[in-house]
Amino acid sequence: xxxxxxxxxxDWIRIFLIAALLAFAGLAVRRAPGAVRNVSDWFCMxxxxxxxxxxxxYIRNVGLFKTFSYAxxxxxxxxxxxxxxxxxxxxxxxxxxxxxxxxxxxxxxxWFLASGVFWCxxxxxxxxx
Numbered sequence: 001x002x003x004x005x006x007x008x009x010x011d012w013i014r015i016f017l018i019a020a021l022l023a024f025a026g027l028a029v030r031r032a033p034g035a036v037r038n039v040s041d042w043f044c045m046x047x048x049x050x051x052x053x054x055x056x057x058y059i060r061n062v063g064l065f066k067t068f069s070y071a072x073x074x075x076x077x078x079x080x081x082x083x084x085x086x087x088x089x090x091x092x093x094x095x096x097x098x099x100x101x102x103x104x105x106x107x108x109x110x111w112f113l114a115s116g117v118f119w120c121x122x123x124x125x126x127x128x129x
């Protein structure tokens with residue numbers, strides 16, 4: 001049981017399992033005639049989930065969502081007062097530098113994008129075959 005928990009802590013395994021379960025659910029709802037077509041559809045769905053996760057992480061790392069997280073920070077700051085002894089809330093530039101660009105908050109996105117493209121390419125090759 002401990003070994004399974006260690007394996008499931010890895011991000012890429014968790015995302016693959018979630019993508020596989022979603023793909024199986026999609027195939028259960030809509031089945032096409034032919035095993036190769038169904039396998040191709042499964043690969044495509046897994047690839048699209050990986051691409052979606054990779055794009056979301058890339059956008060979060062680059063900072064498109066920083067305005068939303070900054071607005072949440074300001075709301076929380078106003079609601080809770082001065083949580084860390086700050087006399088005023090950080091500006092957007094300070095928030096970006098101190099919170100968003102913190103290395104511990106940056107999550108890798110390249111692997112998910114590359115694997116999503118790989119799964120979609122395999123799906124395309126199976127569909128053509």
